[in-house]
Amino acid sequence: MRNLLLFLLLFLPTTFCISQPYKEAGSAFKDTDGNPINAHGGGVLYHNGTYYWYGEIKRGKTHKVPGSTWENYRVNAGGVSCYTSNDLKKWKFSGVVLPANKTDKTSDLHISKVIERPKVIYNKKTKQFVMWMHIDSEDYAYARSGVAVSNSPTGPFKYLGSERPNGNMARDMTVFVDDDGKAYHFYSSEENATMHIALLTDDYLKHTTTDKRILIGLSREAPAVFKYQKKYYLISSGCTGWSPNEANYAVADDILGEWKAYGNPCLGKDADKTYYAQSTFVLPIPGKSGKYIFMADQWNKLDLEKSKYLWLPLTINSRGIPEIKPN
Secondary structure (H helix, E strand, O other), rough: OOOOOOHHHHHOOOOOOOOOOOOHHHOEOOOOOOOOOOOOOEEEEEOOOEEEEEEEEEEOOOEEEOOOOOOOEEEEEEEEEEEEEEEOOOOOOEEEEEEEEEOOOOOOOOOOEEEEEEEEEEOOOOEEEEEEEEEOOOOOOOOOOEEEEHHHHHHOOOOEEEEEEHHOOOEEEEEEEOOOOOOEEEEEEEEOEEEEEEEEEOOHHHEEEEEEEOOOOEEEEEEEEEEOOOOOEEEEEEEOOOOOOOOOOEEOOOOOOOEOOOOEEEEOOOHHHHOOOOEEEEOOOOOOOEEEEEEEEEEOOOOHHHHHEEEEEEEEOOOOOOEEEOO
């Protein structure tokens, strides 16, 4: 697949030829049937030797939402898709694992609503796959987190409902499973001014009352979390709607401890705009300590379905600083 990036030559045992520079390489990846991959704001689950890429289905005409206090370009909710791969090069469409609802306007999943940033984690105790996502109304006033569950990574997922974690507003989000099996929900809250970290219950289906406020007043969204040598890293973006801005990273020794914010992990040309993209996930490369894939979306606010993907190598240098470099 020509649209994958050069870093796979360095990080993975398999090789292939690619000639595009990073901006073009961040184009609409195609699946094994030749169709553009439709999995925006997504994340990847690695389970039993297979990669599962879940993301938002952006389909239909982009439209403006009158009266919205946020940048008001929207597209009807299309549900959540899943693509599978054994090598991160060839992606097979494995179906719509959580479809949108086309008839019940009161449903969280109705096509008039917002379904964003779906992330799936596996619970070793329950043997279930749990999906968390941002659920919202078109004007973003709902600000809730939804959860669904499945016995299979390729679904179908059963939607269980949504909530405001511990009564807090919740928009952009991700979930992270630590080495001890505990799972945490990172979400932008307080009108996106402050990030929260909520410990999930043992079955990963609800929030406990353990809820930590971090990056207070810094207005960060699009969280992507990973762990390296007992330190926790969080990459996020500023709050500029669909427009690109500078990424920042934060580090903590304890996931529920104090997080210290640092500068931009991106290097080179257009680093101040995160290469015209916004973070969505950081994928560890199995067997490659300190090497990751930085996943981001290059949003096209006038035609959201045609938004592109940007995957770049992320490494941790000798000083423990994350670095993202274009090829």
